[in-house]
Amino acid sequence: MLSRISNITRSDGGYEDLHGVSLSDPTSSESSNNTPTGTPANNLAEDTYRVDEAVDQLGFGKFQVKLSFLTGMAWMSDAMEMMILSMLAPALHCAWGIPSWQQAMLTTVVFGGMMVSSGAWGSVCDKLGRKVALIISSAFTAYYGILSAASPNIIWILILRALVGFGIGGAPQSVTLYAEFLPSSARARCVVLIEVFWAIGSCFEVILALLIMPTLGWRWLLVLSSIPLVIFCFLCFWLPESPRFDMARGRIHAAQKTLEKIAKENNKSMPLGKLASENVTSSGKPKRGRIQDLFSPELRLTTFLLWIIWLANAFSYYGIVLVTTQLFEASGSSTCSSVSKNVDKVDEPPCLLDCKMLTTRDYVDLLWTTLAEFPGILVTLLIIEWIGRRKTMIIEMVAFSFFVLLVNICASRGVLTFLLFTARGFITGAFQAAYVYTPEVYPTTTRALGLGTCSGMARIGAIVTPFVAQVLLKKSIHVAISIYGAVGVLAAVATFFLPIETMGRIMKDSAD
The missing domain is CATH 1.20.1250.20 (MFS general substrate transporter like domains)
Structure with a gap:
């Protein structure tokens, strides 16, 4: 009964159901006497649901498993670029005779690039989307990772590795995108377990160095360590944009299609009703923190x-x-x-x-x-x-x-x-x-x-x-x-x- 009342609006000719069914003014005794006591189900207003409710109902299934491996590959690739720092310094110490402070700078410039870029990638993420930001940052990292292998001296490798760090600053977008597709019941465990891919990447880099460094040297190690990011960039085209981002940008149809794709892959049914916009402030804009x-x-x-x-x-x-x-x-x-x-x-x-x-x-x-x-x-x-x-x-x-x-x-x-x-x-x-x-x-x-x-x-x-x-x-x-x-x-x-x-x-x- 309460749901029925909430779906009635006032019009010039009396009252009207939100589905367009005209109702007489309830103040009229004649109308009230003729009002049917039952309410047909098809006259009820259509239910609505939010993105988070849909993601929870669709659960953790085949789509999230594929997404886990894809975003985990990005996390693993970035771990390889970070782990290589601990092995690059001793190699350059022997190859170029660089002192200890320059060895330290190899690591410092990477994190400096990450710190400078974090705000920039966040802006790209908010304006162009999580998927686009992730692809651009990964391609950026891979390009300068490969290019740094051709460095002729310490100055050039410091510059190029700083640019690698700038690209790695966008790596957290993979976790952001991943979390937005996870049901609330599995989110905490999955975000913790994504760290496993970081550990896999670190171990893989050590094994790669063990095989490559004694024979081909540090330049080939830099090139081969960037290949997983190149592969990830191509695989990323399967990845849909976050429906939360699409809703924030007013692209309700795109968000609906993404949710339907998840439902199909997980073999689950979509929530009944219509996808509703997220809550916003009275000004019509999302509330943001300061x-x-x-x-x-x-x-x-x-x-x-x-x-x-x-x-x-x-x-x-x-x-x-x-x-x-x-x-x-x-x-x-x-x-x-x-x-x-x-x-x-x-x-x-x-x-x-x-x-x-x-x-x-x-x-x-x-x-x-x-x-x-x-x-x-x-x-x-x-x-x-x-x-x-x-x-x-x-x-x-x-x-x-x-x-x-x-x-x-x-x-x-x-x-x-x-x-x-x-x-x-x-x-x-x-x-x-x-x-x-x-x-x-x-x-x-x-x-x-x-x-x-x-x-x-x-x-x-x-x-x-x-x-x-x-x-x-x-x-x-x-x-x-x-x-x-x-x-x-x-x-x-x-x-x-x-x-x-x-x-x-x-x-x-x-x-x-």
Whole structure:
């Protein structure tokens, strides 16, 4: 009865059903006496549904499986471009005799490009669509990745790798697009599991380097590492545009066709009714977050602490990746040899031609430490819904600090590999827990903005870490390793003071 009343509107000639059925004025006693008591079903107004309701009803099926592999391939390809940094520096040190600060710059310029481009790719994403932004950024990364293989000197490779970093800045759009096609019941697990593709990409890059570096050299490694992105660009034409983006741009028909495609591939029926536009403000424009909203009384402390946590996570994660290759390059059978080597050379002028290429054993040990990302993700999946997001991050950051500080002891090569393996597993899990927590704690109106600023702080940490892992480490292993341990403890303390635990908490639309 209430639904019937809600579908009646006033017209000049009385009242009219939204389906066009005329009704007499209910104030007329004659009309009221003749009004039928039953309401035929076909006179009811057509139901409406939103994109999120349709995606939830269509569930996780064949379409999402294909999408998982496609977006995962983009994530894997970008991981390869990032992992190559830890192996490129030692190769160029031997090929061109570059000093440690220039080795650090190889990594710094990539993250500098990522930081500069994040806003630009976000603008492209909002104006042209998630799919278009993803294809352009991937093609951009692949092009300059291949071109950097022809670099004649250090200046050119720094410029070209910075442009590679600019392209990699668009990589998060793959996760954004992926999440918008996922039903709410599977979104958290799938976003965590997409990290598996990053780990696969990192492992694949180490294996590729093991096969290519001893025979063909670093130039061919750069070329071959860009091929997966080229393949992804061609496969991307299967990918439909996000229906959420189409609705935001007023392209309701395009969004409807995308949802019908999902329904067909998942063998599910579409929701009954008509696709409705998303809610907008009274001015007719979607409500957008402002930077000052992140510093409202409810979010001020959370924002400040999350910036510390993200900076520390990126500083520690990329630091442990770079430290691993530096220690393997410098050490013999134990860390003691590299420590004594540094002590003996404190007062000697640096010899740029004194280099040591990574051996097969170094690559194998590097692969073992990279494989640590898989158990790190698994541990996070098992405990994050049991003890909560905050406790998960605290435990994993403290565990990272504990194991990384143990690197300071004089340990055998096998023990060193185990310590680096364990430390990398815990920092991977902590970083992924932060990826889960951050979108949950911010309301819809500031969620993208909050995640974006946290990502910006992470890139600052990644820009700084090469000067600790590749420059300071060669002066004092103990000081460099202790810095990473201290930063992990700092992140754990910051997480402890987070005022909100998001496990089981409904995602809010506004901060009110």
